[in-house]
Amino acid sequence: MKPLLLPAFVILAQATAWADGGTVQLRQEAGDLVITVFTSPSPLSVGPADISLLLQNRDGLEPVLDAKVSLVLRAEDSGIELQAQPTREKARNKLLYAAPVTLFKPGKWRMAFVVVRNQEETDGVGSLEVAAAPDKAASYAAFIAFPPVMIGLFIVRQWLIRQRSQRGE
Amino acid sequence: MDPIATAVLASWTLDWGSLCLLLTIAALYFRGWLHLHAELPYKYTTGRLASFTGGLFAIVLALDSPIDALGALLLQAHMIQHLLLTMVAAPLLLLGQPVLPLLRGLPRWLFKDALGPFLSCRELKQLGHAIVHPVVTWFAWSAAIVVWHFPRLYDLAVRSPGWHQAEHACFFWSAVLFWWPVVDVWPSIPIWPRAAMIPYLLFAGMVNMGLSAVLSFSNHILYSSYALAPRLWGISALEDQAAAGGIMWVPGSIAMLIPVAILGIRALETRRAHPMKPVLRVLTPHRPRQWDLLRIPIIGPVLQYRHFRRCIQAAMLLLAAVVAIDGFFGPQVAPMNLAGVLPWTHWRGLVVIALLLAGNLFCMACPFTLPRDLARKFVTPRYHWPSRLRSKWIAAGLLATYLWAYEAFSLWDSPSSTAWIILGYFVAAFAVDIVFKGASFCKYVCPIGHFHFVHSLVSPLQVKVREPAVCGSCTTHDCIRGNVQQRGCELQLFQPRKAGNFDCTFCLDCVQACPQNNVGILRAGPGQSLLEDHHSSGIGRLSRRPDVAAMVLILVFGAFLNAAGMTEPVMMWMHQWHARLQLGSLVPIVTVMYLGGLLIIPGLLVAACGWISRLGAKASWKDLTCSFSLALVPVGFSMWLAHLSNHLIAGWSTVIPAVEKFVSRAPSVNYLQAWVPDWIPSLELCFLDLGLLLTLYTTWRVARRLSTGDGMALAAMSPWAVLAGALYSTGIWIVFQPMQMRGMIMH
Numbered sequence: 001m002k003p004l005l006l007p008a009f010v011i012l013a014q015a016t017a018w019a020d021g022g023t024v025q026l027r028q029e030a031g032d033l034v035i036t037v038f039t040s041p042s043p044l045s046v047g048p049a050d051i052s053l054l055l056q057n058r059d060g061l062e063p064v065l066d067a068k069v070s071l072v073l074r075a076e077d078s079g080i081e082l083q084a085q086p087t088r089e090k091a092r093n094k095l096l097y098a099a100p101v102t103l104f105k106p107g108k109w110r111m112a113f114v115v116v117r118n119q120e121e122t123d124g125v126g127s128l129e130v131a132a133a134p135d136k137a138a139s140y141a142a143f144i145a146f147p148p149v150m151i152g153l154f155i156v157r158q159w160l161i162r163q164r165s166q167r168g169e
Numbered sequence: 170m171d172p173i174a175t176a177v178l179a180s181w182t183l184d185w186g187s188l189c190l191l192l193t194i195a196a197l198y199f200r201g202w203l204h205l206h207a208e209l210p211y212k213y214t215t216g217r218l219a220s221f222t223g224g225l226f227a228i229v230l231a232l233d234s235p236i237d238a239l240g241a242l243l244l245q246a247h248m249i250q251h252l253l254l255t256m257v258a259a260p261l262l263l264l265g266q267p268v269l270p271l272l273r274g275l276p277r278w279l280f281k282d283a284l285g286p287f288l289s290c291r292e293l294k295q296l297g298h299a300i301v302h303p304v305v306t307w308f309a310w311s312a313a314i315v316v317w318h319f320p321r322l323y324d325l326a327v328r329s330p331g332w333h334q335a336e337h338a339c340f341f342w343s344a345v346l347f348w349w350p351v352v353d354v355w356p357s358i359p360i361w362p363r364a365a366m367i368p369y370l371l372f373a374g375m376v377n378m379g380l381s382a383v384l385s386f387s388n389h390i391l392y393s394s395y396a397l398a399p400r401l402w403g404i405s406a407l408e409d410q411a412a413a414g415g416i417m418w419v420p421g422s423i424a425m426l427i428p429v430a431i432l433g434i435r436a437l438e439t440r441r442a443h444p445m446k447p448v449l450r451v452l453t454p455h456r457p458r459q460w461d462l463l464r465i466p467i468i469g470p471v472l473q474y475r476h477f478r479r480c481i482q483a484a485m486l487l488l489a490a491v492v493a494i495d496g497f498f499g500p501q502v503a504p505m506n507l508a509g510v511l512p513w514t515h516w517r518g519l520v521v522i523a524l525l526l527a528g529n530l531f532c533m534a535c536p537f538t539l540p541r542d543l544a545r546k547f548v549t550p551r552y553h554w555p556s557r558l559r560s561k562w563i564a565a566g567l568l569a570t571y572l573w574a575y576e577a578f579s580l581w582d583s584p585s586s587t588a589w590i591i592l593g594y595f596v597a598a599f600a601v602d603i604v605f606k607g608a609s610f611c612k613y614v615c616p617i618g619h620f621h622f623v624h625s626l627v628s629p630l631q632v633k634v635r636e637p638a639v640c641g642s643c644t645t646h647d648c649i650r651g652n653v654q655q656r657g658c659e660l661q662l663f664q665p666r667k668a669g670n671f672d673c674t675f676c677l678d679c680v681q682a683c684p685q686n687n688v689g690i691l692r693a694g695p696g697q698s699l700l701e702d703h704h705s706s707g708i709g710r711l712s713r714r715p716d717v718a719a720m721v722l723i724l725v726f727g728a729f730l731n732a733a734g735m736t737e738p739v740m741m742w743m744h745q746w747h748a749r750l751q752l753g754s755l756v757p758i759v760t761v762m763y764l765g766g767l768l769i770i771p772g773l774l775v776a777a778c779g780w781i782s783r784l785g786a787k788a789s790w791k792d793l794t795c796s797f798s799l800a801l802v803p804v805g806f807s808m809w810l811a812h813l814s815n816h817l818i819a820g821w822s823t824v825i826p827a828v829e830k831f832v833s834r835a836p837s838v839n840y841l842q843a844w845v846p847d848w849i850p851s852l853e854l855c856f857l858d859l860g861l862l863l864t865l866y867t868t869w870r871v872a873r874r875l876s877t878g879d880g881m882a883l884a885a886m887s888p889w890a891v892l893a894g895a896l897y898s899t900g901i902w903i904v905f906q907p908m909q910m911r912g913m914i915m916h
Contacts (some may be wrong), residue, residue, distance in 0.1 A: 022241075023328065024397050024398065024399075027399065034399065036399040040330075041330070042328055042329060042330075048847055054399050056399060056401075060402070060403055061399070061400050061401060061402060061403045062173065062401075062402060063173055063176070063401065065172050065173065065176055066172075092180060092182045092238055093180045093235075093238035093239065093241075093242075094177065094179045094238075095173070095176050095177065095180070095242075095401075136850075136905045137901075137905070140850065140851070140854055143851065143855065143858060144854070144901065146858045147858050147861050147862055147865075147897070150862055151862075151865065154866070156287075157283070157286045157287065158879065160286040160287065161286050162879070164286070164289070
């Protein structure tokens, strides 16, 4: 659920920075399928990320829910390779196939995926641009700002009490 | 059912953090509503409760349901989400007349002390009055919906979760403002006549209609995010946009027209006098009965069952025996041994969580005192604990030694050492208490117990007298002396003069002994005993006890040192020095680190702070240092909590392979891997934030007690506030470092 109600929500928002869906990275028609690859967070950066695929029938664009998907990510400069099995169970939107991954290096990553459905194999490739990791302190700025804000409110409270006592209320 | 429909309907995302917040709000409202429903049943009806609950449910539906999941792919789903927030959730919440119930639902100290000055501030009242002026509310809502529908901003919100949240917050809060004068939320006074709300709503409806028309009739796609999104079920982006416009137009207009109709009918009704219905119940001020854990159904009777403590002690004794056996004879690989996981990962984590949520529950279940209790049926101790040793210095020394030994000898990594410690603990407790009367081991020696005593100062529950007046007429004082059936408090805490949890093992002997049934487990404000510093039976004033202050400082600085010892930079630093000095082991490095970090640096810092404090307070250096040191307990506890709960959450499953191995089965290797959820740093930072704030508030209260005037108090507290800030910053740094997951295999 997204933060909404109170300023305190801003703090809780930090924990849910991304989920499946996000930025469309690739759209490809292959075989009977139309494949769309999403990534989040946006922009993609070093650290935990989510890669999700929407598979649709070419005719009627109905979501395909009975495929098996595998995904390989390879960092171009270091050669680090990650393998993942995106599934609908891991996705928030159950029409998608999602896989949480941890991207270790900034730079260009090659992405290759294979979709198996009805014993037919469809593959695709693409690339992802991964930015450097966001500063941790910046990511959790709301938590670090919380005590100073409360201290500020406390000072205002003390000032109000003082004003009241001076007015003789 | 169609598999696609099933998949869509299954696309719920429950964000537990936000859900907990909504449940807390619901609980606060319900608590306040209960009070108000009893006092003003005609104003706070069941309908109001249902309306408020419905509003909260609409928020959950908008933000957690498949509507949200589909919102990224279909503009019409996104539009339904916005309508739920602005046209359903906001008015329903306001129809619940939430202001008073939410305020009454708050704990009294928070309502009166923290919010009271703000609520009674004239200027803030005027500001609030201005904000809910219909002109302001109308423009706020209109501006919010118009501005956020500009393509650039809308696309930004769809692309970025942060901006998406900002958009939703804007919509929701502007809608709350918009509906405020329409619903006429109490206690604000209506500024315009009720009939004026009809044009107010109709003009707003026109804005809504205008925007809907733009969306419905546009012949190009306004939002590029939806142009790029994959099309579902062959719905084109333009059709989707038109449908979204239609949703905004028709249900949006209906939501405006329903209140217009109601207001119109009411305006046309002949005015009838509504005599004030008499409130039948006489509202007399009464002191509410204190919340008491022992009066809670099931839990209370179970806790008061005469043999309850013996049962949980026996269970813990059995567990300790199993852990010790596995430690001595099992595999000497920590993650595969009960002695490598249960005491260090689970027990420590559960201890701090119990201290945070309840109190000193683990002393209540202490297995170490059970053998001596049994032995005392045959042997009566003859001696009193030596008067020269009646202090906390031994416990403080043992705590420092334990913290050092833990790091120096990697106790967490050595099941056999853990088993020896457990055995040694039983022997020590038995030996001390078979020779000396009372609970001498608990009161003067036990380092684990003293860890609990110190940190239970911030616990929300305490064993306390229910009605002080009842004790005034008591002559037998069974709570401390005991009687034929039940012994009294072995730690010499006389209930009527007991303040706070210090030295209390939650054994409930006093509860059992009291013939008047006048001792309960009552609720206490956060850090209440730190704030008040009353004289307590068997202890005196904590602020006059250098031994207690020393122990507190060891635990506070030990919390940060212990956690820092597991971070990568500190471990690298230790290994670098180890290599540079070509030492045979890490023990000398750890010893220097602990001498410096636990004794020398804290000693110097505290001495300096006490000396500077004298500028603002008329008290001796010793009194100042002892008093202010106690104020550091919350920030230290927050570090223990952050650190140990991290291990517990990340490694809770490690007990499974250890148990499997113990019962001679092949262990499930998967469970050995630590899984660190991404919300853990948020939780740790929350703990640190709250710890710092409570420490600062306690420091302020101590300074006010010891100084004359706010300026002097500020001068007295300043060095301690800086010290607390430095500790907090260290905690933040620790949380952001890669941490060694001891007792488990890192994923």
